[in-house]
Amino acid sequence: MSIIYEVNLRIEPAIQHEFMSWLYEHIGEMLKLKGFIRAVVYDPQEVEGLLAEEKNEVVLEQARQVVVHYEMHDKIALKYYLERYAQSMRADGIARFPKQFSATRRVLNPLNSFKD
Template identity: 35%
Template structure:
């Protein structure tokens, strides 16, 4: 169990894409995630497709979860790397996607294999 300021954090990015860019976005996203995972303190990352029967037609949902060593790693990423990396996605795909982000602190590893 992790507690305190040195606890691992999960950084989640939820993406809502226009279906017409889904294949190109996924290819770009895989490379983007690998670039982020090469930064110090990033432990792992996972890209999932959101399964939502109520989703708007013509839209695709993706969700990326990154596990980071601690909040300081996230602070460094947000300050030093995120502005450039976010701008690259906007330049390539413009207004054809939306991103929402949230941060969670890992408080317990239950059933981790």
């Protein structure tokens, strides 16, 4: 069963258009790497009461938030990416947009799958 490699981004308003253009190119490069199946970019929206704790940080209110889900074949594919490519792929964004965005990452491992 495939896994999701999730990247949560917070982008300063001043660079968001340029950053998003770069991000789409970056995703294209990621999808050329071994083990990546597809990517979906999300614009997270608050549901009343659900993201309230984040509102305590003024910086987050001003930043554009974007979530990218990379679907990968399996944990082995993720390990391969992390060992061989992650550092250089991350360095490109940091070099282009120093201290203008933040990224956190996590892996979503499926417990079960349901379908109607």
